Amino acid sequence: MTQRLAENVDGDFYVDSTCIDCDACRQIAPASFRDHGGQSSVYRQPRNPGEQHRAFMALVACPTASIGTVSHRNARQGVEAFPVHVVDEVYYCGFNSEASFGAWAYLIVRPRERGGNVLVDSPRFNAPLVKRIEEMGGVNLMFLSHRDDIADHAKFAAHFHCPRIMHEGDAASSRGIERVITGTGPQRIDDELLLIPTPGHTRGHQVLLYRDNVLFTGDHLAWSAERETLTAFRDVCWYSWKEQTHSMEKLLAYRFSSVLPGHGRIHLGTPDEMHDHLQRCVARMKEQK
Ligand code: SF4
Known part of the structure; x- marks a missing residue:
């Protein structure tokens, strides 16, 4: 009870x-x-x-x-608030799923001629949310960062008839994923989207860089409100901390001003600020064995 x-x-x-x-x-x-x-x-x-x-x-x-x-008040205003704008053309979906331990999912809204909307990881498959996403143009592609944050991915893919992208390191093939990523090199999806494999938290973890500006980080990297800097989660690194540290170091080659994670805090900053925080994050990770 x-x-x-x-x-x-x-x-x-x-x-x-x-x-x-x-x-x-x-x-x-x-x-x-x-x-x-x-x-x-x-x-x-x-x-x-x-x-x-x-x-x-x-x-x-x-x-x-x-x-x-x-008083059992009607929560309609909360339902209608989602997806809520975060930055650029990116929206936070709300309706976090227990199957993803409450991970945050995002919708990138783009015209069809640019490839259409992208759902980053999966919220709960909830009727009012699905209807609202339909009104915003539906989903043309699902990017799945890693095995832990994918919740209702199959329901969204079936409803919107969209392909999903996931890495083979997280058993994408056995999940019926349409576009299975292999290797550790970056892969361009289109002019605005760059997929970067970041093994460490899980073997097949990957992040998504949008417009060289917004980085969707899954459970690889997040903002820490306590430390007021970027951080990685040592205690929930399921695959390899050494690999995750190496993956983090690789991200220093990219410019971005916003970090939108699955778990941990969002942070909107500047590219220089983010680069500085990322360098400090890598240095701290190297000290942790
Ligand atoms: S911390 Fe998460 S699970 Fe707990 S009340 Fe808040 S939203 Fe719900």
């Missing part, structure tokens, strides 16, 4: 005991949600319509439906 966590402040919004500590609510609605140690809770009830809107977005994005309201 789910229970309202004792760490929540009194009031309408609350987090229950099913929270898996994915961080989504804290990133989406930091004015209301906090980490109290191993789980999230509401530390302050929304104080105005803006904060309430963000709290409803967090409720909808939560992969485990762990956020509720005592």
